[in-house]
Every structure is written in C-alpha cells, then in structure tokens.
C-alpha cells in the first residue's frame with residue numbers, strides 16, 4: 001500500500017490533465033489534439049491490429065538486444081574503470097563525452113554504417129543506454145569502502161572472490177540505478193532510432209499516422225510508449241527498493 | 251593492588267618464543283615517512299597496545315603486520331615465518347567494523363570461514379558459538395544497520411575469533427563506541443584475552459584504555475613513528491573494574507604516559 005501511497009497523487013494529477021485534454025479536444029481548436037476518449041478508443045483498436053503487434057515484436061526485439069548489450073558491456077566496463085586507474089584514463093574521456101552528447105545526431109551516421117534495418121536500431125538503443133550504465137557502475141565501485149576490500153583480503157580472498165563477493169554487491173545499488181536510467185534512455189533510443197529510420201516498427205507506424213493525420217492513433221501509440229517506459233522504470237525501481245535496506249544504511 | 255601477578259613475570263617474557271616479531275620495519279608513503287625502524291616482539295596470551303598521537307603510524311604498523319600493506323624495509327615474522335601477505339594465523343578487527351551491509355550477522359561472522367571454504371553447516375555452528383561469546387545471541391539474522399555501533403563491533407570481533415587465528419590485530423576497535431559501552435567492551439576484551447590463549451595487538455589513542463587493558467604499552471612518537479617507550483602497567487586484573495580505575499598504580503601509569511606524550515602535544 002505504501003507503494004500506492006506515492007502513486008495516488010501522481011495518478012490524480014494524470015486524471016486532471018486527461019480531463020483538461022478531453023475538454024480542449026472537444027473544443028475542436030487544434031486538429032492535433034483529438035479528445036482523450038477518442039485517443040483511448042483508438043488505442044484499444046490499435047493494439048488489436050496486426051501491424052501494431054508486428055511493430056511491437058520488432059521494437060521489443062531491438063530494445064531487448066540493445067539493452068542486453070548495453071548492460072552486458074556497460075556494467076563490466078564500469079566496474080573495470082572503477083577498479084583500474086589505467087582503464088579509467090583510457091575510457092573516461094569517451095564515456096563522459098558520449099553520456100551527454102546529442103546521440104540522435106549520430107543515427108544518420110549509424111544508418112550509413114549499419115543500413116536501414118534493425119541493426120541500426122539495436123546500435124541506437126545500445127548507444128543511448130550504455131554510457132550512464134558505465135558511469136553509474138564506475139561510481140558504485142569507486143565508493144566501495146576500502147576497509148571492506150581489506151577485510152576480504154585479510155581473510156585470504158583472491159581478487160576474483162573480492163570482485164564477486166564484495167565489490168559487485170557493494171556497488172549493486174548504483175549499478176541498478178544506472179540500469180534503470182539506461183532502460184529509460186534505451187526506450188528513447190528505440191523510438192528515436194525507429195522514427196529516423198522510419199521504415200521499421202513503431203517508426204513506420206508513426207510515419208504512417210502522421211502522414212495521414214491520424215492523430216488519434218498517433219497519440220495512442222505515444223501513450224503506449226510512455227506507459228511502457230514508466231512500467232519498465234517502475235519494475236527496476238521495485239528491484240532497487242528491495243536492496244535499499246543496505247544502500248540506505250551505508 | 252598493582253602487585254605483579256605470577257603469570258606476568260617479566261622473566262617468562264625472555265624464555266617464551268614470540269609469536270610475532272617486527273624487525274626493522276620502515277614505511278614510506280611516497281615522500282611521507284610513516285614508520286622508522288620499528289623492532290618489537292609480541293607474545294602469546296598477552297595484549298600489547300600501540301599508543302601514540304594520531305598520524306604516528308599505528309594503523310600502518312598494524313596493517314603491515316596483517317600483510318595488508320607492504321613495508322618499505324624490514325620484515326615481519328609470525329610463528330617463525332616471514333609475512334608476505336595476509337594469512338590465516340592473523341585476523342584483523344577494523345576501526346569502521348568493515349561489515350557487509352547486505353549480509354546478516356551470522357553470515358558476516360562466518361565470512362572468514364566462508365572464504366576458507368568451510369562447509370555451511372560447520373561455519374554457521376562456529377559462527378553461532380562466537381556470536382554467543384560476544385553476547386549477540388538472538389541477533390544472528392539481523393543486518394548490520396539494525397545494530398548499534400557497539401553491537402556492530404562485536405560482530406567484527408566475533409568474525410575475527412571465528413577463524414581461530416593466533417594473532418588478533420585490533421585497530422581502534424572501540425573508537426566509534428560510546429563511553430559506557432566502551433568500558434563494558436574493555437572488560438569483555440580482558441575476559442577474551444584471558445580465556446583465548448592468543449596474541450593481541452591493540453591500537454588506541456586513549457591512554458586510559460591502553461593502561462586498563464594492556465599487559466604492555468608501546469608508545470610511538472609522532473611521524474615518523476618510532477618506539478619511544480615501552481611500559482608494562484602491571485595492573486591486578488582480579489580487582490573490581492571500578493576499583494582499578496581509581497587505583498593509585500593505575501593513575502600513576504596514566505600520568506607517566508601522559509607526561510611522556512605531553513612534549514609532543516606542545
């Protein structure tokens with residue numbers, strides 16, 4: 001219930017904004033904003049269409065592969081940078097540059113490199129998500145209390161055991177925080193990538209709806225994506241909460 | 251009152267083979283000279299305190315003995331063998347406890363044995379015994395952040411005892427513990443020294459604490475740390491703790507050390 005304790009106000013404000021939207025929509029001032037009720041019913045129709053379902057499969061596949069790469073490479077790289085001065089010097093500049101770079105501008109280059117297909121989307125997801133995962137894993141590893149590592153050493157733990165039993169666990173809160181932000185950025189990456197490539201997954205649908213001024217479906221798709229991003233973030237946040245008892249106690 | 255109890259006869263010190271020998275240890279951190287030619291010997295069943303102003307190299311010396319920090323020159327012998335790194339015959343108690351916040355008291359205490367590869371059933375049995383020894387029975391499944399500072403350090407001490415090392419290295423273990431608990435700790439430590447026939451090397455910057463718990467006090471000078479004086483307080487531990495703290499012999503030793511350290515403070 002405490003979980004709902006903070007969700008209720010958020011939901012309440014959402015309902016208010018949805019109502020405002022509904023009213024503005026009915027006033028028929030801007031064709032870009034159809035009434036919320038029309039969007040919702042369009043959404044219900046939308047999720048039943050084969051084109052939406054296919055687009056969803058393609059989108060999820062690109063997202064999952066891109067994120068798996070981002071986590072699989074980002075966490076080890078961050079841990080390495082946190083542990084090794086040399087690695088930190090080699091990669092630090094690049095990671096810090098990319099983490100705040102306008103990556104959307106790179107997508108056209110990726111299209112040239114990887115073609116107008118799923119590979120480009122996967123790489124986009126990866127590039128959007130990986131840097132923050134690296135930086136947070138690095139920060140987590142760097143704040144591991146030195147005495148904890150000395151403790152394990154004093155009881156005879158070899159470096160591999162120290163990494164497994166001390167460093168990774170002590171850095172887990174930061175690693176998870178990085179993955180959560182990475183997931184949100186990955187959703188951005190998959191959407192921006194698909195929109196720019198424009199012939200794959202949701203990008204194709206967005207292209208179609210906006211070209212045919214099908215604003216109801218356009219917004220329905222947007223809301224589905226927003227909800228998916230929030231759901232993902234919520235799931236990781238739950239996982240973070242479960243380990244918060246020690247993250248907060250340090 | 252301050253009469254020498256039989257087992258503390260200095261003559262026996264010469265005949266016993268020391269468990270730990272510190273031979274000509276020097277330590278430089280870059281251009282900082284932390285320790286200068288330290289020679290010391292530590293015997294089984296005795297508690298020796300390293301006492302000195304902060305920054306004089308007490309922690310450094312303890313970590314060199316532990317094999318956690320390499321010396322610049324000199325060597326450490328434990329049970330006749332030169333130290334090249336940490337070893338199972340030595341256990342360290344950390345000033346900041348160094349407990350794993352994600353692990354229960356039981357797992358923390360059993361951690362040394364876990365790293366040695368002791369089977370779970372056996373290491374938990376040993377850990378439970380030592381948890382009881384330090385008075386934490388009932389807290390086995392609690393996490394460190396659920397315990398007070400004093401209780402956390404008891405976990406750290408139980409963990410060190412659980413691996414059954416010959417040498418216990420304690421780095422200001424009670425500095426983060428409040429005053430009442432600190433006294434209780436000191437008494438518990440004395441009891442452990444008595445029942446566990448081990449070599450204790452204890453670091454503190456509290457003169458009273460040093461005099462109260464030590465068989466021998468090594469005074470270190472400020473940086474670079476050198477042995478400036480060795481004092482044997484010869485307190486009769488059979489007496490009531492409160493009487494000891496009021497005893498003239500005890501107070502004299504405190505005063506002597508205070509005078510010894512005073513010219514550094516100025």
Ligand SMILES: Nc1ncnc2c1ncn2[C@@H]1O[C@H](COP(=O)(O)OP(=O)(O)O)[C@@H](O)[C@H]1O
Nearest residue numbers: 279282284303304305306307308309310311473
């Ligand atoms: N890792 C280190 N790098 C550089 N200097 C250090 C390091 N550890 C300790 N020192 C220096 O060595 C001296 C002794 O430190 P330490 O052994 O911690 O003293 P104490 O425990 O007596 O307070 C101090 O001046 C400290 O600044």
Ligand SMILES: [Mg+2]
Nearest residue numbers: 308309310422
């Ligand atoms: Mg110290």
